[in-house]
Amino acid sequence: MFNLNKEAKLAYTMLIPTISIVFLIILFPIFGNFWLSFKEVKLGDLRAPQPIIKEKLKTKDIEPGDDILIEYRFKNSSQKKPIFNIEITDKISEFISPIEIAEGCSVNNNLLSCYFEEWKPKYNEKIIFKFKANDNFEIDNFNPKESKPRGVADADNILTNLKFSLKNFQKILQKNETIENIKVTFLYSFFATIGALLLGISAALLLEKNFLGKGFFRGLFLFPFVSPVIAVAFTWVYILDPFKGFLNNYLLNNEFISEPIFFLGLKKVDFLGFDFPFTLFIVILFESWRYFPLAFLFILARLQAIPKDLYEASDIDGATRIQQFFYITLPQLLGVISLLFILRFIWNFNKFEDIFLLTGGNAGTRTLTVQVYDEAFALSNMGTASSVAVLIFILLAIFVFIHQKIAPKDIEE
Amino acid sequence: MTNNIYQFFFIYLYSIITLFLLAVIGDFVSISIFLSKNIFIYKNIFLYCFLYAVCFFAIRIIITNQVSNIFIFIISLALSYFFLINKEINAYQILIIISVFIAFNLLLQKYFTAKNFSNYLFEVSFLKFLKTNSLIFFSFIIIFPFYLMFVSSLKSQMVLLQNPTDLSIPFFYSISDFFSSYIAVITQYNFLNFALNSTIVSFVTVFVSLFFSIPGAYAVARLRFAGRSKISSSILIIYMVPAIVLVIPLYVIFSQLGFRNSLFSLMIVYPATTIPVALYMLQGYFKGIPYELEESALIDGCSRIGVILRITLPLSVPAILSVSLYVFMIAWNEFLFAFMFLDNQEYFTIPRGLYTQLDDQEVPRQYLMAGSVMITVPVLLLFFIFERYLVGGLTAGSVKG
Numbered sequence: 001m002f003n004l005n006k007e008a009k010l011a012y013t014m015l016i017p018t019i020s021i022v023f024l025i026i027l028f029p030i031f032g033n034f035w036l037s038f039k040e041v042k043l044g045d046l047r048a049p050q051p052i053i054k055e056k057l058k059t060k061d062i063e064p065g066d067d068i069l070i071e072y073r074f075k076n077s078s079q080k081k082p083i084f085n086i087e088i089t090d091k092i093s094e095f096i097s098p099i100e101i102a103e104g105c106s107v108n109n110n111l112l113s114c115y116f117e118e119w120k121p122k123y124n125e126k127i128i129f130k131f132k133a134n135d136n137f138e139i140d141n142f143n144p145k146e147s148k149p150r151g152v153a154d155a156d157n158i159l160t161n162l163k164f165s166l167k168n169f170q171k172i173l174q175k176n177e178t179i180e181n182i183k184v185t186f187l188y189s190f191f192a193t194i195g196a197l198l199l200g201i202s203a204a205l206l207l208e209k210n211f212l213g214k215g216f217f218r219g220l221f222l223f224p225f226v227s228p229v230i231a232v233a234f235t236w237v238y239i240l241d242p243f244k245g246f247l248n249n250y251l252l253n254n255e256f257i258s259e260p261i262f263f264l265g266l267k268k269v270d271f272l273g274f275d276f277p278f279t280l281f282i283v284i285l286f287e288s289w290r291y292f293p294l295a296f297l298f299i300l301a302r303l304q305a306i307p308k309d310l311y312e313a314s315d316i317d318g319a320t321r322i323q324q325f326f327y328i329t330l331p332q333l334l335g336v337i338s339l340l341f342i343l344r345f346i347w348n349f350n351k352f353e354d355i356f357l358l359t360g361g362n363a364g365t366r367t368l369t370v371q372v373y374d375e376a377f378a379l380s381n382m383g384t385a386s387s388v389a390v391l392i393f394i395l396l397a398i399f400v401f402i403h404q405k406i407a408p409k410d411i412e413e
Numbered sequence: 414m415t416n417n418i419y420q421f422f423f424i425y426l427y428s429i430i431t432l433f434l435l436a437v438i439g440d441f442v443s444i445s446i447f448l449s450k451n452i453f454i455y456k457n458i459f460l461y462c463f464l465y466a467v468c469f470f471a472i473r474i475i476i477t478n479q480v481s482n483i484f485i486f487i488i489s490l491a492l493s494y495f496f497l498i499n500k501e502i503n504a505y506q507i508l509i510i511i512s513v514f515i516a517f518n519l520l521l522q523k524y525f526t527a528k529n530f531s532n533y534l535f536e537v538s539f540l541k542f543l544k545t546n547s548l549i550f551f552s553f554i555i556i557f558p559f560y561l562m563f564v565s566s567l568k569s570q571m572v573l574l575q576n577p578t579d580l581s582i583p584f585f586y587s588i589s590d591f592f593s594s595y596i597a598v599i600t601q602y603n604f605l606n607f608a609l610n611s612t613i614v615s616f617v618t619v620f621v622s623l624f625f626s627i628p629g630a631y632a633v634a635r636l637r638f639a640g641r642s643k644i645s646s647s648i649l650i651i652y653m654v655p656a657i658v659l660v661i662p663l664y665v666i667f668s669q670l671g672f673r674n675s676l677f678s679l680m681i682v683y684p685a686t687t688i689p690v691a692l693y694m695l696q697g698y699f700k701g702i703p704y705e706l707e708e709s710a711l712i713d714g715c716s717r718i719g720v721i722l723r724i725t726l727p728l729s730v731p732a733i734l735s736v737s738l739y740v741f742m743i744a745w746n747e748f749l750f751a752f753m754f755l756d757n758q759e760y761f762t763i764p765r766g767l768y769t770q771l772d773d774q775e776v777p778r779q780y781l782m783a784g785s786v787m788i789t790v791p792v793l794l795l796f797f798i799f800e801r802y803l804v805g806g807l808t809a810g811s812v813k814g
Contacts, residue, residue: 012632
């Protein structure tokens with residue numbers, strides 16, 4: 001009925017801004033991450049090497065006709081890399097004229113310009129330039145620092161050159177830590193997801209029927225999810241603190257325990273003969289607490305959409321509540337639960353802040369995301385950090401692929 | 414006989430679990446209200462519940478099948494008196510116990526006095542018991558951390574160190590003492606500046622996200638063009654890209670371009686990460702608006718833009734509101750990018766400021782808690798005012814009927 005071509009054109013115009021910003025800030029950085037992972041970039045390499053020029057007036061009490069000595073200090077900012085084609089310009093006062101200046105420099109129209117072919121790494125030299133004060137020299141208007149000298153140079157930028165290596169991947173795969181971290185990440189994502197889903201299903205079943213105060217409880221149950229992670233993480237850290245915390249002190253006062261428990265600093269606990277990752281368990285509990293509301297909300301919405309006559313019919317047939325739950329409710333919820341499982345799993349897999357704020361990745365809770373941060377900022381190695389990020393990305397791509405394959409189509413829409 | 418044993422066993426079990434739960438909560442409440450350092454003697458609960466169950470069944474078998482509340486009241490009182498003279502219980506605990514047992518009686522009596530405690534009755538009684546207890550349990554684990562956050566922020570350093578289990582709100586403080594941590598956080602730690610930064614960034618994020626996602630969502634929901642299904646299915650995939658994968662390259666790129674350490678960098682990144690969600694939520698809503706409305710306007714000669722502005726947008730105010738709220742919360746709560754990008758204190762958002770300024774063993778804990786309260790309150794307030802929209806928005810388009 002309407003002009004299809006025109007409609008498509010309008011659609012593209014409406015979508016282009018969105019697509020371009022997503023491309024710039026999401027897709028391009030992903031590509032950048034892959035690019036960086038093949039480069040040995042350190043945090044310090046982010047600042048490209050450049051010439052540093054400083055000038056200093058060496059002569060005092062200048063009268064017209066005097067010689068003026070100005071010291072220029074030339075320095076290569078990089079300790080490791082040379083810079084090439086250095087061009088320096090500096091405006092000099094109109095009251096002075098050059099007598100003796102360094103090789104490669106010239107003065108034209110009060111403009112000092114120099115050219116050097118190459119400065120070696122750590123190049124640092126002081127050169128004294130000799131000028132003469134002209135007859136019209138006025139000491140009050142003379143200020144050699146008035147204009148800052150400028151320098152431009154070419155340097156080999158490690159970020160943009162085309163040298164690639166696999167050393168980063170070698171490095172991270174050789175670390176025993178990486179394999180351990182992958183294991184921790186999987187355990188954490190899987191059990192935090194299960195925990196959130198179980199709590200979410202229970203909470204949804206509680207609020208399934210209408211009763212007085214249902215709205216209040218529904219709002220309340222969403223608190224952990226909508227509150228800023230930093231506030232709730234700090235609060236839990238404070239509650240679980242071994243010495244100042246509420247929980248330990250309460251348990252001590254009641255003589256449940258005889259000495260404080262380090263909830264967030266106990267890597268392994270011997271539990272029936274095997275090593276139980278205690279702090280990881282606490283972190284998983286925190287995650288379940290914080291993210292059950294999302295599962296709760298989705299499952300509640302689905303619960304209320306289950307046709308009531310299914311229950312009525314089964315009532316007449318004499319089904320008990322537990323049978324109704326397992327034979328009617330659960331099958332109806334399966335779609336949303338599987339979707340939530342995949343989503344939650346992926347999001348937990350990506351989570352950085354929660355663990356970082358709770359334990360900083362210590363006590364056996366270092367997930368891959370925390371490792372990325374540690375590589376980048378604790379070890380100052382952007383290259384290996386990106387390669388860990390690539391690892392995360394590849395693992396995730398596999399999950400998303402699985403999700404695309406198995407997600408029920410009616411919900412995916 | 415087996416019938417009675419079952420019933421006895423279950424009433425014993427139920428009452429133990431309920432009383433344990435309520436003992437913990439009641440204890441916390443009592444610490445908060447009465448400043449009581451009296452702690453509940455947990456080991457007594459087993460004995461107490463056992464005696465309760467014994468009395469219940471004695472009455473039910475010997476005197477009458479209908480155990481009235483008055484009986485329960487008398488049992489509880491008698492038991493309490495017994496413990497009271499041994500100084501193992503106090504008045505408020507008696508109150509809790511009596512009310513628990515009476516509530517128990519009201520809810521579950523008909524199952525435990527039934528001649529035939531069938532599977533069905535057992536199941537119903539069990540579910541009822543579970544439901545009540547779970548509701549209490551859920552509320553407790555959610556309210557408690559927030560309450561503790563709030564209470565700790567009001568305390569002085571000395572009180573916190575001397576008695577960390579003190580949960581009472583110090584009403585007897587003067588107003589300036591009451592809010593001293595808040596005043597300190599605002600004056601000493603530059604909190605208002607952080608709040609201003611957070612507010613600016615969040616509002617810009619909301620506007621930019623809406624500006625980009627409304628046309629995009631409309632196009633995906635309504636217009637026919639090649640690649641439409643591809644776009645709508647890739648929206649959610651983008652939402653699954655981990656932030657940590659973006660943060661390193663963005664750090665590098667923004668450092669090179671020279672605007673990493675600025676609010677501007679956040680104003681670019683936040684909308685980019687929220688646009689896919691916003692678009693997804695909005696297109697779900699747009700699809701639900703009857704197309705006939707737009708179609709008739711189009712036939713009457715209204716342009717597409719006119720249709721969007723005059724029909725679609727006014728109809729989707731609730732959706733736009735909920736998307737705005739959701740995006741605002743994401744931006745307000747965001748920590749990772751702010752943490753990585755910002756170096757200068759003047760640009761800190763609240764989460765970034767809280768982390769650097771207050772998360773330090775030397776900074777008193779009550780300041781940290783006061784900061785946490787101040788970052789949480791605006792979000793929770795907004796959430797409570799607009800809860801209906803937010804809940805609707807979160808589920809709209811995600812779960813089909």
